[in-house]
Amino acid sequence: MRSKLQTTQKIVQSAADLFLDRGFYNVSMDLIAETAHITKVTVYQHFKSKEVLLLHCMRWRLESREAYLDIYLRERAPSKTQVLEVFDWMSQKADRGTFHGCAFLKATNEMGGTLAEVREIAAEAKQLIRKRLLALLRKSGVPQPDHLADTLALLLEGAQALSLIEQSNRPFQAARREACELLAPFLTAHGTVAQPAAFLVAQKGI
Numbered sequence: 001m002r003s004k005l006q007t008t009q010k011i012v013q014s015a016a017d018l019f020l021d022r023g024f025y026n027v028s029m030d031l032i033a034e035t036a037h038i039t040k041v042t043v044y045q046h047f048k049s050k051e052v053l054l055l056h057c058m059r060w061r062l063e064s065r066e067a068y069l070d071i072y073l074r075e076r077a078p079s080k081t082q083v084l085e086v087f088d089w090m091s092q093k094a095d096r097g098t099f100h101g102c103a104f105l106k107a108t109n110e111m112g113g114t115l116a117e118v119r120e121i122a123a124e125a126k127q128l129i130r131k132r133l134l135a136l137l138r139k140s141g142v143p144q145p146d147h148l149a150d151t152l153a154l155l156l157e158g159a160q161a162l163s164l165i166e167q168s169n170r171p172f173q174a175a176r177r178e179a180c181e182l183l184a185p186f187l188t189a190h191g192t193v194a195q196p197a198a199f200l201v202a203q204k205g206i
Contacts, residue, residue: 008046010036016057020100024054024110051115054107058121061103066128080187083136083152084179086129090156091172094163101164102157129153142186152179 002010014036018027029050033040047053072089073082093099100106104122112119130153137145137152155175162171 004046007036007038007042011038011043011046011053012056012060015053016061016103019054019057020103020106024050024107051111054111055115055117055121058104058107058118058125062121062125062128065125069132080140081180081183083133083140083183084176086133086136086152087156087159087172087176087179090159091169091176094159094167094169094172099163099167102160105160126153126157129156140183140187142183148182151182155179 011032015027015032018032018035027050029040029043032050032053033043036043043053047056069086069089073085076082076085104125107118108122112122130149133152134145134149137149142148155178159171159175163169
């Protein structure tokens with residue numbers, strides 16, 4: 001028998017995948033209940049509305065992304081080019097046939113105009129990526145890292161959008177190559193720019 005916390009987690013994870021795959025308006029509480037293998041009454045006992053559930057899904061996805069990215073970077077040897085590992089991590093999610101794009105952008109497109117919290121969480125998600133890039137650039141000793149962090153964040157955003165259309169990680173590889181070019185003048189004194197890591201099994205979205 002599931003605990004209350006386990007049930008909540010199952011609802012959130014099931015709903016998050018459905019919202020990403022089908023869109024907010026194409027997902028009913030009945031479908032969420034069916035996917036989570038519980039009753040609709042149980043869903044409403046945990047979340048009073050689909051809108052409230054969406055916010056929980058976004059928060060869960062953001063916290064999960066940051067935790068997984070923390071682990072991914074810790075498992076790799078520190079280097080002057082570790083900022084490129086962010087591109088490698090994101091490219092894992094863009095494998096053919098499984099990539100559904102940016103969950104935060106999708107939610108904002110659907111609900112950002114009627115639910116202010118959606119836009120706020122999405123903005124936080126984007127700000128955290130830029131903040132991480134900036135921290136890695138500062139750690140590498142890159143001069144004037146703020147401007148470069150903005151540029152790298154935009155490269156990642158563009159790669160996400162194009163990868164959704166193409167259903168491949170080619171745009172992420174192209175974005176990483178451009179990032180290498182931008183970093184090269186600053187890092188040649190410290191060693192060569194890292195070559196792309198092997199791309200791992202994809203997940204559904206970022």
